[in-house]
Amino acid sequence: MNRIGMILLGMLMVFLVVGCSSEESANSEDGTRTIDFLTEDRPDQGESKILLDLDEEIPETELETETIEHANIMQQISLLSASNDLPELFKYESAQLEELIDNGQVINMEKTFKDLGIYDELTPGAVDLLTQLSGDRGLYALPVELNIEGFWYNKKMFEENNLEVPTTWEEMMEVSAKLSEAGIQPFSVAGKEKWPITRFLNGYVIRYYGPDVMERVKKGELSVTDEGFVEGAQLVQEMNEKGYFGKGTNTIDADTALDIFLQGEAAMYYSGSWDLANFNNPERNQIGLENVGMFNIPLVEGGKGTLDDWSMNAGLTLSASAEKYDEQMGEWMKQIFSEYGDKAMEEGIITGFKASEIPDDISQLTKETMDKINSVENAALWFEARMDAESKALAEDNAQLLLTGQMSPEEYLEALKSQLEK
Amino acid sequence: MKEVLGDRKAILLFMLPALLIYIVILLVPIVWSSVYTFYEGSLIKGFSFVGIQNYIQLFNDSNFFSSLWITLKFTLIVTTGQVFLGLMLSLLYVFYIKRASFLIRTLVFFPVVLPTVAIAQLFAKLFEIAPNYGLVNSVLTAFHLETWVQAWLGQPETAFWILCIMEIWKAMGFYAVILYAGLMDVPEDVLEAAKIDGAKGWKMTQFIILPLIKPILISAIIFSLSGTLKVFEQVVALTGGGPGKSTTTLSVYMYQHAFTNGNYGYGSTVALFLLFMTLVVTLIVYKVSWKDQT
Numbered sequence: 127m128n129r130i131g132m133i134l135l136g137m138l139m140v141f142l143v144v145g146c147s148s149e150e151s152a153n154s155e156d157g158t159r160t161i162d163f164l165t166e167d168r169p170d171q172g173e174s175k176i177l178l179d180l181d182e183e184i185p186e187t188e189l190e191t192e193t194i195e196h197a198n199i200m201q202q203i204s205l206l207s208a209s210n211d212l213p214e215l216f217k218y219e220s221a222q223l224e225e226l227i228d229n230g231q232v233i234n235m236e237k238t239f240k241d242l243g244i245y246d247e248l249t250p251g252a253v254d255l256l257t258q259l260s261g262d263r264g265l266y267a268l269p270v271e272l273n274i275e276g277f278w279y280n281k282k283m284f285e286e287n288n289l290e291v292p293t294t295w296e297e298m299m300e301v302s303a304k305l306s307e308a309g310i311q312p313f314s315v316a317g318k319e320k321w322p323i324t325r326f327l328n329g330y331v332i333r334y335y336g337p338d339v340m341e342r343v344k345k346g347e348l349s350v351t352d353e354g355f356v357e358g359a360q361l362v363q364e365m366n367e368k369g370y371f372g373k374g375t376n377t378i379d380a381d382t383a384l385d386i387f388l389q390g391e392a393a394m395y396y397s398g399s400w401d402l403a404n405f406n407n408p409e410r411n412q413i414g415l416e417n418v419g420m421f422n423i424p425l426v427e428g429g430k431g432t433l434d435d436w437s438m439n440a441g442l443t444l445s446a447s448a449e450k451y452d453e454q455m456g457e458w459m460k461q462i463f464s465e466y467g468d469k470a471m472e473e474g475i476i477t478g479f480k481a482s483e484i485p486d487d488i489s490q491l492t493k494e495t496m497d498k499i500n501s502v503e504n505a506a507l508w509f510e511a512r513m514d515a516e517s518k519a520l521a522e523d524n525a526q527l528l529l530t531g532q533m534s535p536e537e538y539l540e541a542l543k544s545q546l547e548k
Numbered sequence: 549m550k551e552v553l554g555d556r557k558a559i560l561l562f563m564l565p566a567l568l569i570y571i572v573i574l575l576v577p578i579v580w581s582s583v584y585t586f587y588e589g590s591l592i593k594g595f596s597f598v599g600i601q602n603y604i605q606l607f608n609d610s611n612f613f614s615s616l617w618i619t620l621k622f623t624l625i626v627t628t629g630q631v632f633l634g635l636m637l638s639l640l641y642v643f644y645i646k647r648a649s650f651l652i653r654t655l656v657f658f659p660v661v662l663p664t665v666a667i668a669q670l671f672a673k674l675f676e677i678a679p680n681y682g683l684v685n686s687v688l689t690a691f692h693l694e695t696w697v698q699a700w701l702g703q704p705e706t707a708f709w710i711l712c713i714m715e716i717w718k719a720m721g722f723y724a725v726i727l728y729a730g731l732m733d734v735p736e737d738v739l740e741a742a743k744i745d746g747a748k749g750w751k752m753t754q755f756i757i758l759p760l761i762k763p764i765l766i767s768a769i770i771f772s773l774s775g776t777l778k779v780f781e782q783v784v785a786l787t788g789g790g791p792g793k794s795t796t797t798l799s800v801y802m803y804q805h806a807f808t809n810g811n812y813g814y815g816s817t818v819a820l821f822l823l824f825m826t827l828v829v830t831l832i833v834y835k836v837s838w839k840d841q842t
Binding site: 197200201204205207208225226229231317318320372373374375376377378382385386389391515516519523524526527529530532533 | 590591592593672676677678679698699701702703704788789790791792793794804807808809810811
């Protein structure tokens with residue numbers, strides 16, 4: 127028995143040693159500092175490419191990107207945070223940062239940027255938006271992209287059918303009816319992704335109650351069963367029943383929805399400025415760049431919203447581990463982020479960093495979109511931005527049933543209300 | 549040799565590695581996750597003890613019961629389908645196609661080795677409605693049955709059935725091969741004797757063949773049950789649990805809570821229930837099969 131005890135003990139030791147040794151491998155080997163970066167973009171895409179290019183100029187550091195799927199980032203980061211091993215830099219859902227902030231695991235970007243003397247690089251609008259998303263805890267994330275959302279439309283189709291850009295939801299319904307009569311599918315909607323459905327509802331309520339509507343729901347000043355929400359949900363259901371979203375909306379994924387619009391099979395498409403890269407890509411955009419236009423979410427008559435309010439988001443934002451932050455990291459950030467805005471502009475990506483000059487070869491559509499971003503007076507968040515994970519899932523899952531009529535608008539909102547009250 | 553194997557210490561020593569691996573890989577995680585069922589919180593926030601609150605929530609959660617119902621319905625339909633069609637196929641191989649069955653067996657078995665994601669893509673295309681009609685909707689149009697054209701995967705009732713069909717189609721070849729092996733063992737002379745006595749067709753199957761391959765049939769049912777009760781990747785790849793929650797099975801529901809929402813406590817509670825359910829079902833099947841084994 128004694129011997130068996132020894133063997134058990136020996137095995138335990140082996141496990142312990144194996145368990146411990148993995149923690150040590152981190153920093154410098156040959157003098158260069160490795161900066162780990164967890165992102166959803168491939169190294170040749172988006173801000174991964176920009177950061178990698180900028181890092182090339184700094185010999186003392188080596189930026190290493192690890193690409194994982196958007197949907198898995200939250201999970202991966204929570205695992206890493208639990209084992210106290212957050213990478214130097216990581217992308218994250220800015221609305222879900224609260225817990226990491228409360229644990230002191232991410233650095234305060236406002237303080238850091240002010241200390242480094244680069245706070246002026248950030249645009250105030252972006253800072254406001256991100257502060258709002260952190261539940262007013264402060265700025266803990268960087269706006270490596272900044273998007274406005276709205277309806278992209280096919281200008282040629284509108285012209286051919288003598289249609290004007292709608293400014294109210296009523297007009298948008300009339301436009302849709304006319305397009306439908308002409309045999310054109312009015313909207314392309316990625317119902318499989320679920321959020322594009324709730325964006326329509328959100329578009330209605332931010333016009334009915336104003337841009338801070340979901341914030342007020344969170345505070346308990348409004349209920350999702352109020353009149354404006356019911357009207358909005360009814361309208362969304364009606365639009366699908368009338369065939370304005372095409373057939374089988376719930377089976378359409380994001381790529382397909384975009385292609386339907388860009389191949390001239392639908393007249394309008396709700397999304398954001400993140401799709402600019404796709405519009406600028408002639409292989410994908412078969413209706414021609416000059417035929418793509420954007421209009422803001424139409425108004426509700428008698429509602430509080432205005433056309434100067436835009437629905438905005440910052441995509442996944444960039445945060446940095448507090449534990450791995452040191453002087454060298456600070457130097458690195460100072461150099462990288464003072465050039466970030468200009469570099470991103472060259473790539474045609476709109477960010478919350480200031481760009482000193484706008485390159486000439488940028489497309490007209492990108493320019494117009496930038497002007498719109500700069501004109502934003504109030505930013506509205508998306509429908510689920512202020513919801514916890516379970517309410518978000520419920521709002522999105524049931525939206526599919528709202529479309530198919532399995533749930534009435536009232537049932538949909540009642541279910542959401544009781545989940546939000548939990 | 550006998551001395552060595554008769555020594556208790558030696559037996560323990562030989563068993564130790566396997567036992568340790570079993571404990572570390574299987575028992576520890578199960579115990580660990582059942583401890584989580586008494587906690588609430590996430591990896592970032594930290595965990596706090598909440599007693600049996602997760603269990604109370606479980607039994608008041610209508611979504612849990614709906615996914616339980618979906619799982620049971622799915623299991624019943626798919627296990628019946630897989631084993632029954634597998635049996636029919638194996639009978640076909642042995643009694644009708646006979647020697648030439650090799651090619652057919654390979655073809656029917658083919659989906660078993662395909663990755664689930666590929667099969668889900670195939671079915672998604674087959675039942676597609678937009679931007680282009682898939683095969684099913686095209687065929688319906690060709691036969692002037694336009695009223696039947698629909699978003700098969702976009703509405704709750706049809707999406708569930710397509711999931712069932714996909715899973716049956718995917719695995720029936722596997723059960724056909726297992727049962728085929730069982731049928732090969734049925735002695736030729738028994739069949740001959742039965743034939744002389746006038747047994748034919750279904751009578752022959754019912755009274756001669758089925759009793760003879762019963763052990764294999766029961767293994768097939770257990771395989772199928774444990775596979776379908778835990779069904780996960782098929783759902784994720786084909787429908788993602790939607791539309792709404794219409795194809796959200798228990799394991800998908802568990803995953804959504806534990807990993808998507810980061811609620812490990814509640815997720816573990818659902819997982820524990822699933823484990824318990826699988827255990828009970830397997831035990832029942834074992835019991836039933838042992839009782840008759842005289």
